[in-house]
Amino acid sequence: MCLAVPMEIKKISGNIALVEYEGAKKEVRLDIVDQQPAVGDYVIIHAGFALHRIDEEEAKKSLRYWEEILAKTDETFE
Amino acid sequence: MKHLSEYRDKHIAKKLIDAIWDLSETPVRLMEVCGSHTVSIFRHGIRQMLPETIQLISGPGCPVCVTARAEIDRAIVLSSYPEVIITTFGDMIRVPGSLSTLQKQRAGGADVRVVYSSFDALKTACENPKKTVVFLAIGFETTAPAIAATVLEAKRIKIDNFFILSAHKLLPPALTALLNSDRLNIQGFIYPGHVTTIIGTLAYEQIAQKHGIPGVVCGFEPIDILETIFMLIRQIEQGETTVEIQYKRGATATGNLRATEVLNQVFITCDSNWRGLGLIPESGLTLRDEYRSFAAEDYFDLKVQPAKDHPDCVCGEVICGTKNPAECRFYRKVCTPQNPIGPCMVSTEGTCAAYYKYYIA
Numbered sequence: 001m002c003l004a005v006p007m008e009i010k011k012i013s014g015n016i017a018l019v020e021y022e023g024a025k026k027e028v029r030l031d032i033v034d035q036q037p038a039v040g041d042y043v044i045i046h047a048g049f050a051l052h053r054i055d056e057e058e059a060k061k062s063l064r065y066w067e068e069i070l071a072k073t074d075e076t077f078e
Numbered sequence: 079m080k081h082l083s084e085y086r087d088k089h090i091a092k093k094l095i096d097a098i099w100d101l102s103e104t105p106v107r108l109m110e111v112c113g114s115h116t117v118s119i120f121r122h123g124i125r126q127m128l129p130e131t132i133q134l135i136s137g138p139g140c141p142v143c144v145t146a147r148a149e150i151d152r153a154i155v156l157s158s159y160p161e162v163i164i165t166t167f168g169d170m171i172r173v174p175g176s177l178s179t180l181q182k183q184r185a186g187g188a189d190v191r192v193v194y195s196s197f198d199a200l201k202t203a204c205e206n207p208k209k210t211v212v213f214l215a216i217g218f219e220t221t222a223p224a225i226a227a228t229v230l231e232a233k234r235i236k237i238d239n240f241f242i243l244s245a246h247k248l249l250p251p252a253l254t255a256l257l258n259s260d261r262l263n264i265q266g267f268i269y270p271g272h273v274t275t276i277i278g279t280l281a282y283e284q285i286a287q288k289h290g291i292p293g294v295v296c297g298f299e300p301i302d303i304l305e306t307i308f309m310l311i312r313q314i315e316q317g318e319t320t321v322e323i324q325y326k327r328g329a330t331a332t333g334n335l336r337a338t339e340v341l342n343q344v345f346i347t348c349d350s351n352w353r354g355l356g357l358i359p360e361s362g363l364t365l366r367d368e369y370r371s372f373a374a375e376d377y378f379d380l381k382v383q384p385a386k387d388h389p390d391c392v393c394g395e396v397i398c399g400t401k402n403p404a405e406c407r408f409y410r411k412v413c414t415p416q417n418p419i420g421p422c423m424v425s426t427e428g429t430c431a432a433y434y435k436y437y438i439a
Contacts, residue, residue, distance in 0.1 A: 002220040002272040003114050006081035031227040032337040042081050044328055048195025049224040052275045059327040066090045
């Protein structure tokens with residue numbers, strides 16, 4: 001029920017945005033999104049509403065952490 | 079970045095599993111609160127990857143499953159009125175009420191429509207001015223702000239044939255009730271990512287401090303879940319009880335203030351009846367006085383017989399994490415997704431349905 005997916009903003013007109021994920025397009029409402037998104041941003045969509053604008057830097061940071069760990073062949077975890 | 083496929087990398091998963099095996103010494107029971115987590119854990123075979131010391135317990139985070147039978151009975155009575163169109167999220171139509179389901183009502187001629195969004199329900203009302211459209215408003219904090227925004231829009235455009243039957247539930251009061259009941263033996267919470275997107279982590283801080291149970295807010299991909307388990311085990315082994323966020327791309331400590339403002343503008347907390355947990359103070363949402371003109375229970379003179387739960391169905395205990403589906407005598411025999419007896423077998427996020435789909439006898 002709390003299923004929500006990240007989708008990319010393609011177009012914004014007023015309170016409505018066109019979002020897309022891997023070819024699937026949808027119109028969603030922006031009434032309750034935490035930060036006003038721009039075209040190209042990813043937002044988390046739930047039941048026809050955008051809830052959250054994804055902070056790209058924050059997302060990259062956590063992925064970079066894992067990439068660094070994988071890049072190391074040391075004994076970080078082994 | 080797509081913010082999904084990156085979190086399914088098998089090399090990272092392998093590292094995390096090794097790290098969990100290295101770190102885990104104390105036997106622990108962790109509760110995944112959210113139904114979407116239950117499904118993801120089964121789909122990715124995460125239980126089978128963990129050492130014997132770690133047991134995962136499914137919690138009360140499936141809105142369809144915790145909706146009290148009396149609330150379904152009310153919707154079923156409403157669906158029998160000829161002027162009414164019932165609009166609902168898909169899972170609800172198959173949940174057994176005391177005597178019928180919305181699906182059976184529809185087969186008998188009732189106008190019951192599945193919608194993806196509460197806004198679609200409002201559109202249905204605009205398109206059918208001679209009908210009365212009732213939306214079954216279920217869901218946790220993730221969903222309630224969207225419904226609130228829909229009510230605001232209905233008021234703005236002066237629609238008078240749109241009503242909601244609010245059965246919204248709030249998760250933190252249910253977790254507190256579970257902990258206070260002493261029924262629950264768990265050492266850590268895997269907290270729901272999207273409820274936290276809205277409410278932030280404050281409520282969990284109180285649980286961590288008062289009950290001494292650590293928690294981590296978790297995303298929905300396999301790497302998210304493994305990393306969350308790793309973070310929880312690290313806390314437990316080091317004797318810490320804090321609330322951490324693993325799902326940083328989706329949740330913050332403060333939550334979505336705009337959404338909670340919209341929510342609080344339209345709804346006020348009320349006592350609410352949960353399947354399995356009973357009446358929990360301040361754990362539900364009802365419309366505020368200014369928006370009561372949209373309350374279906376005020377508009378209709380609803381006469382509903384007292385609800386009858388199936389005497390041997392253990393969904394209530396499954397929701398509380400005190401029984402697993404295989405301990406139910408109906409499971410896989412007479413209770414199946416095609417012919418569900420209880421709500422945990424109906425909802426795709428229900429624990430029984432997840433057990434069934436992934437073949438746990």
